[in-house]
Amino acid sequence: MPTYRAGHFFRFILPPTATGIVYFLAATITFGLVGGSGGVAILWPASGILLAILLSSGWGRAYRHVIAAGAASLAANVLAGNSLGISFGFTVANISESIAAAWFLRQQLPRRLSFSQPSDLVWFCLAAAAGSALSATIAVVVAPISSIEFWFSWFSTDLLGILIVTPLAMIGAKAVRSDGRIGQASVMLEGLLIFALVAIVSWVVFSQTGAPILFLPMLAVLMSASRLGPTGAAGGVLIVAGLSTFTFNVWSPAQNLFGIGPLAKSIYLQFYLLTLFAAALPIAALLGSRKKVVTQLAEEKRLLELAEEAANLGHWRLDVRTSKIVWSREVFNIFGLDDSVPPPLEGAINAYHPDDRKIVTNHIDHAIENRCDFDFTARIVRPNGEIRHVRSRGEIDKIESDGSFGLFGIVQDITIQVSHAAAIEKARNRAEEAARQAQTIAETDQLTGIANRRRTTSELVQAVLAARREDRSLAVAVFDVDHFKRVNDTYGHHAGDEVLKRVANVAAKALRAGDMVGRFGGEEFVIILPDTTTQTAMLIAERVRSSIAKSGSTPRVTVSIGIAELAEGETGESLLRRADEALYVAKRAGRNTLRSAG
Structure with a gap:
């Protein structure tokens, strides 16, 4: 404590x-x-x-x-x-x-x-x-x-x-x-030498007995202010004040420089020193402010270059009147050129891929003609032959009173982004194709290659909705292979599979462009006939029956077909049920025939 x-x-x-x-x-x-x-x-x-x-x-x-x-x-x-x-x-x-x-x-x-x-x-x-x-x-x-x-x-x-x-x-x-x-030794040494020079000049001026040369200390103090800032201004004036005061009071020959009488001399000398200070300190302050601005601009330029380098982005300016181009350092890096003097406008455009030069010139000309912004993507060809993708965008910069102006823009190397976008697009296409293939597999009967029960049911639902919406007719035909069990028992299941594939192929070829046939299960098939009445459906079904009966060799097979037309307010499920009932009527009638639902 x-x-x-x-x-x-x-x-x-x-x-x-x-x-x-x-x-x-x-x-x-x-x-x-x-x-x-x-x-x-x-x-x-x-x-x-x-x-x-x-x-x-x-x-x-x-x-x-x-x-x-x-x-x-x-x-x-x-x-x-x-x-x-x-x-x-x-x-x-x-x-x-x-x-x-x-x-x-x-x-x-x-x-x-x-x-x-x-x-x-x-x-x-x-x-x-x-x-x-x-x-x-x-x-x-x-x-x-x-x-x-x-x-x-x-x-x-x-x-x-x-x-x-x-x-x-x-x-x-x-x-x-x-x-x-x-401060640093070099700065201190410079300050001491400058202050010594101010002191020497002041002593020479205030110790002489001839014509006054009072402007010389002013020059020395201004030099001190320009080199050392406010410190140099105040320090220089202080040195002049000290030596002038000393000679004013001690060195008798110098007293003649400032008039007659102590008070008059004092006022004269003070005016002199105030003038000296008024000239030196503002200059020192302005120079100090300028130094700060220059230092700040240099730091901002350094940070801007770091940011541009990290973003693969540079800026440029085109003087439209003189066609002079100014590039930032990163633009040179993007174009694969040495950081020296930008090429002329024609050379800059020629750095682009021959197929893209027209894109560049069109956008630049349009921006100049209409005083508007621009934004384009193109390819450049580096001196080593490497092709890079760049995006350039910008605006009109500073229209002068005489109408002259420039174009200010930024250019960014987007090669990686383009590569990633292409990879993403390729992956998306592969995914979509895989999805399509998966959907096709999920909706295709693996034996016959036509629509399976799932897809057939879905297509029937859509056909019913479309018929109601557009007030059109719709018919379906249900058929199966006559005595198919006998085929399997006599010729084997492999032969039975071949029969099913043949029947599906022949039926599909006998249909119109907008019709669809699908395997509903076993030897049973369903045909969807949009915009079709019972009479037309009977004709199409007969063509299917006849084509199947005439197709192939051993074993020959026939089919029985039941047909139904969509009634008002009917669902696809009931429509299928009526067609299926008509199929069994055809079978009871001796098979290899067709019947329509009542």
Whole structure:
């Protein structure tokens, strides 16, 4: 428990203590450079440091940092020679600007401030200006001598301190928090060399006594911003500010560069630094934003290429006016070509199978002529002779004011899908054929090859329904082989089977195209005669009887036939029963004859 309390105490006290120490050192060094409280500071870095701390920490911990910075400011002002009352007033002024700027940014930005976002940079500058204006107003109230020049000098000094120091502090702290180091050795070396160049150029400019060449530091800072981003912009301006402040207060020959009088010189130099900052930081932010966009686009392009590769799909664009084609990497892979320059339009079309080129040109021409979408499937021939199936679909892309436009499309290798579809179709056909064969076997009499009892019964039911629906006549004939048992007993069952096959074959040949004969069982057969009356049925049945009697050799056989016509409201079952009764009448009449049901 004591260990926990000690650790909690140190976490509570150490961060604000560090804030106070850093704030005190920044304020004391600034006072030292300008020669105490009577000097004129070019920028006030302490306010920028406090604002960076407030923006990086939560509001729940902010009061500790504010108290520590306030104590440090009060101490620094007293040590610089200010009275206790003035020191307290200046402390309130300095601390209030950081609090106001932090509150303003938290109200306007729902997320953490980013100096690479141009919109965030605008809000940051507005917050800095608002906080500095508040601070300058408070300072004017408590200062022994108040003037508009004093207000403006205080305002510009604090504004520069926030604009330059806050970005540097926040970016550096973020880099340390993210991976524990500022950056790679090469990046650090480049940054040091660039900042060294800015320092050298600034020293040369501010130490010379001749004609002012103040544009040179601007060039150096812009180069720093373009290479290092917001860090380079803020760091470069800070270096220029530090050296210009030093030469302004220490190096007497350089004082002639900024006019006459400490306050006038200070304002002139601050204007110079603000101009420098206003030129560098927005450029750095835009370049940083551009870098993010480029990086994001590169990542999206990489992911798109991975997705296209996984899907065997590529995209292309045709400029209709120039006939120039642009292919993605996967299109080259699909066509079996090196990832270099797409072929001309004619060459791209010639990559298709000769039999499919007309399909391609027709769809492309139709899309261009009618400004419409297109979708076609065709075959391509790779340079090695391999044939692949592809599907290409797309739309009109970006019609310009002059009427020019392009075609944007995607092409997908569907060879595997086509192969699978063909295999499925083949399997379906085999299954259907097997089903047909199974149905034929199930409905065919294995001995005679004509319809069996099951199919005959089913056909009779359908014939009855059709006759009722269409109001047509229907007749059936039932016949069997006379003295068939005698045939089996005399000649054997094999001969009896041959007789049945002969009878079935002869009967089928004697029927009309729409009639059907089926074996009902044993030596009994049924003939279905659609659209047939009793009179017609008698003629057909006689032809069947006569043909069977005349057919074959030993053993010769005859048949007896019973005929019935469908009556109104009658079922197929009763129709068969009446025909069967007529058959037995024919048998009693001496066989080898036919009779109709009454």
